[in-house]
Amino acid sequence: MKNSIKVERAKKNITQANLAILAKVSRQTINAMELGKYVPSTVLALKLAQIFDVEISQIFTLEDSDWA
Amino acid sequence: MEINYLFPNKFKKIGWLLLIPSAIMGLITLLYECEPGFLDFDLPAIFIDDFSKEQKLYGMVKNNILNEILGILIIISSLFVAFSKEKLEDEYISKIRLESLVWAVYVNYGILLLSFLFIFDFSFLWVMIFNMFTVLLFFIIRFNWQISKLEKSARHEE
Numbered sequence: 001m002k003n004s005i006k007v008e009r010a011k012k013n014i015t016q017a018n019l020a021i022l023a024k025v026s027r028q029t030i031n032a033m034e035l036g037k038y039v040p041s042t043v044l045a046l047k048l049a050q051i052f053d054v055e056i057s058q059i060f061t062l063e064d065s066d067w068a
Numbered sequence: 069m070e071i072n073y074l075f076p077n078k079f080k081k082i083g084w085l086l087l088i089p090s091a092i093m094g095l096i097t098l099l100y101e102c103e104p105g106f107l108d109f110d111l112p113a114i115f116i117d118d119f120s121k122e123q124k125l126y127g128m129v130k131n132n133i134l135n136e137i138l139g140i141l142i143i144i145s146s147l148f149v150a151f152s153k154e155k156l157e158d159e160y161i162s163k164i165r166l167e168s169l170v171w172a173v174y175v176n177y178g179i180l181l182l183s184f185l186f187i188f189d190f191s192f193l194w195v196m197i198f199n200m201f202t203v204l205l206f207f208i209i210r211f212n213w214q215i216s217k218l219e220k221s222a223r224h225e226e
Contacts, residue, residue: 016222024158025156025158025159025160026154026156026158026160026161027222028160028218028219028221028222029158029159029160029161031218031221031222032160032218032222033160035221038160038163040159040160041159043159044159
């Protein structure tokens with residue numbers, strides 16, 4: 001799964017650390033998601049969508065490998 | 069989501085403060101067979117199977133309790149170290165925790181399998197003694213290593 005957290009963050013001018021506070025997770029988790037190392041739970045994904053005020057599908061998109 | 073099977077964060081520090089001295093003392097006690105006289109007691113016991121005497125379901129036995137005390141301290145303190153919440157225990161940390169636990173069980177039983185094959189008789193007693201504590205030990209090493217790796221990689225960003 002791909003995500004555009006970094007892009008959305010840049011648009012809103014929020015640092016990883018600030019996003020972590022807003023989403024109530026650690027900065028490492030935000031970092032790991034941006035690097036594609038961690039796929040968040042539905043709850044966290046919905047929280048991020050709410051924080052960025054966008055549709056969830058605008059942040060997260062499936063890749064072919066997700067169907068493998 | 070609230071995780072309720074972990075100890076509060078401050079137990080981690082308490083755990084380390086107890087674990088390090090009791091592990092060192094445990095090793096010394098084991099290697100030098102320390103049995104100080106003032107810790108000799110008559111204790112109630114079940115499943116008594118003394119080589120020289122008969123087998124009994126229950127009764128009293130003479131025992132030096134130093135190794136019991138240290139064993140209990142090591143187990144409780146390593147449980148504290150292993151299963152206390154991180155400062156911010158979020159879902160990613162929980163995932164790393166689970167992965168580390170599975171890894172620790174694999175490594176522990178891998179080593180035990182090899183020991184079954186290559187270590188016999190009285191030497192195997194040493195394997196059993198260490199094996200009482202190694203699952204938690206492997207978990208603690210692996211989990212903390214993963215967390216510190218994570219912190220390092222997050223520090224490089226931004």
